Amino acid sequence: MIDRPNEKRIALIEAEVGPDGPISYRVGLVDEAGEFQGDPLTLTAEDVQCVVFADIGFTIMGEATGMLLPCPSSGLAEDLLDQMFGDDRLKGRPLDEVITEALDLSINETSDQMVADLTLLHDRLQSSIARVEAELAHHRAMQSKQGKAHHEAEEAIGRCKDDMH
Numbered sequence: 193m194i195d196r197p198n199e200k201r202i203a204l205i206e207a208e209v210g211p212d213g214p215i216s217y218r219v220g221l222v223d224e225a226g227e228f229q230g231d232p233l234t235l236t237a238e239d240v241q242c243v244v245f246a247d248i249g250f251t252i253m254g255e256a257t258g259m260l261l262p263c264p265s266s267g268l269a270e271d272l273l274d275q276m277f278g279d280d281r282l283k284g285r286p287l288d289e290v291i292t293e294a295l296d297l298s299i300n301e302t303s304d305q306m307v308a309d310l311t312l313l314h315d316r317l318q319s320s321i322a323r324v325e326a327e328l329a330h331h332r333a334m335q336s337k338q339g340k341a342h343h344e345a346e347e348a349i350g351r352c353k354d355d356m357h
Contacts, residue, residue, distance in 0.1 A: 203220070203221060204219070204228070204232075205219050206219075207237075213237070214237040214241075216234055216235060216237055218232040218233070218234050219233045247266075249264065250264055250265060251263055254287075255284070259284040259285070259287070260287055260290055262284075294313075
């Protein structure tokens, strides 16, 4: 390739996308017309994903509705994370579906191991249910207090109106 000092070149990454997502990426320098200068480097999607996601940690977020959501814990810009959730590329799953799948996948465990695993799952679920019940009771009590305060305010307004007449 002949180097032309006044010619502008920019790096370009172009994805070949199939029905299940990216298949490969072509990387190289392009001229002002958008044409690759020389032969671009072709990388498999797997190779690129391994490099991109190698340093990104993932965690699980839970919503009060019982939806579990995968969430990168570091390494992604906030805008990209918002876009991934907005585009449904990071999808949640209901807790009950996750548990059903976990139980279906554990069919090859020994009976002793299954009893131990199910006991642990049961204890965790019982603890979670107790916490949900406590939160529910707290919020219902708050609603009741708010309703009572609203009712008392309406009565006070009614008395004031009666006193004015």
